[in-house]
Amino acid sequence: MTVFSHELRNSLGAIRGATHILRMETSAGPAAAKARAMIERQVGQMSRLVEDLLDVSRMRSGHLRLQCERIDLCAVAAHAAQSVEFAMQQRDHRMTTTFPKTPVWLQADPTRLEQVFVNLLINAAKYTEAGGRVELSVEREKNEATVSICDTGIGIAPDVLPHVFDLFVQADPRSRRGDAGLGIGLALVRSLVECHGGRVTAASAGLRRGSEFTVRLPMPAE
Numbered sequence: 001m002t003v004f005s006h007e008l009r010n011s012l013g014a015i016r017g018a019t020h021i022l023r024m025e026t027s028a029g030p031a032a033a034k035a036r037a038m039i040e041r042q043v044g045q046m047s048r049l050v051e052d053l054l055d056v057s058r059m060r061s062g063h064l065r066l067q068c069e070r071i072d073l074c075a076v077a078a079h080a081a082q083s084v085e086f087a088m089q090q091r092d093h094r095m096t097t098t099f100p101k102t103p104v105w106l107q108a109d110p111t112r113l114e115q116v117f118v119n120l121l122i123n124a125a126k127y128t129e130a131g132g133r134v135e136l137s138v139e140r141e142k143n144e145a146t147v148s149i150c151d152t153g154i155g156i157a158p159d160v161l162p163h164v165f166d167l168f169v170q171a172d173p174r175s176r177r178g179d180a181g182l183g184i185g186l187a188l189v190r191s192l193v194e195c196h197g198g199r200v201t202a203a204s205a206g207l208r209r210g211s212e213f214t215v216r217l218p219m220p221a222e
Contacts, residue, residue, distance in 0.1 A: 014042045052184040056167065059191040066195055071110045072103040073145050073217070077138050080117035087122065092130040095121075098137040104145045107220050112192050116200075119185040120149045120213050127211070128153030140219070144198075147215040156204035156211050164202050165190040193217070 018035035058064035081097050088095045117136070124134045132152040139146045156164060163169045167187040186202075193200045198217040204210065 015039050018042075049184070052188055055188055056184060056191070059188070059195075064195070066109040066112060068107050068109050071106055071108055071113070073106050073108075073113070073147070074099040074104055074138050076108075076110050076113050077117055077136060077147055080114045080121060081136055083114070083118050084121045084125065087125055088134065091125055091128070093125060093128060093132055093134055095134045095136065098135070100138060100140055104138060104140050105220070106145060106217055108196050108217065113196070113217075116189050116192050116215060117147060117149070119189050120215075123185055123213075124149055124151035124153065124211070127151065143219055145217050145219055147217075148212060149214075150210065150212040152210045155207045155209040156202065157207055161202060161204060165200070189213075189215075 015038070018038040021031055021035040055064065078097065078099065081095065085095070121134065121136065128134060128151045134152075135148075135150045137148045137150075139148070160169070165186050166183075168183040169186075190200050193215055196217055198215060200213065200215045203212045203214070
């Protein structure tokens, strides 16, 4: 909870500073516009933190329910990519997507699966330096569908790799990055994927050598 308090304190401090600028600004100039953008960004960050914590709590108590329906996995993954496109552009990342030519049909909760892919894409963006690449691909295999997210980022140390999906574990705990997060997103990803009967794995050749996260989901019988 100390880390959580620290993250919320950072967001609240930024909001407080932005509101001070708005109070001092006598016209709707660039400073006011920048302050408004700061408030929107920080409020969004706080909302995601709280929602992730609530979802983790629901998962642990068994109160999270999936709303499953017949979906095209490619469409869900494409929508997730569109959702993070602006964040990728802000960080000067190049994101590419590769999908099969035909739909990949699953019985799943589209909202929760999109949440999985968005979390993985945001995680890739956080740990990839400016100018890096993030690749999202969907493939169909015999009895399952796979979604892979690869990046050219800082990678994951061998001693951390087995624990990246544990709650409150960061991909690089030795990093001093201000946007390293709380270590909630990947734990939530694993829980949501397992609720769909699937599994998620992480791979990395080591620090500074990028990483790859792969989600495998069962496909219904034809």
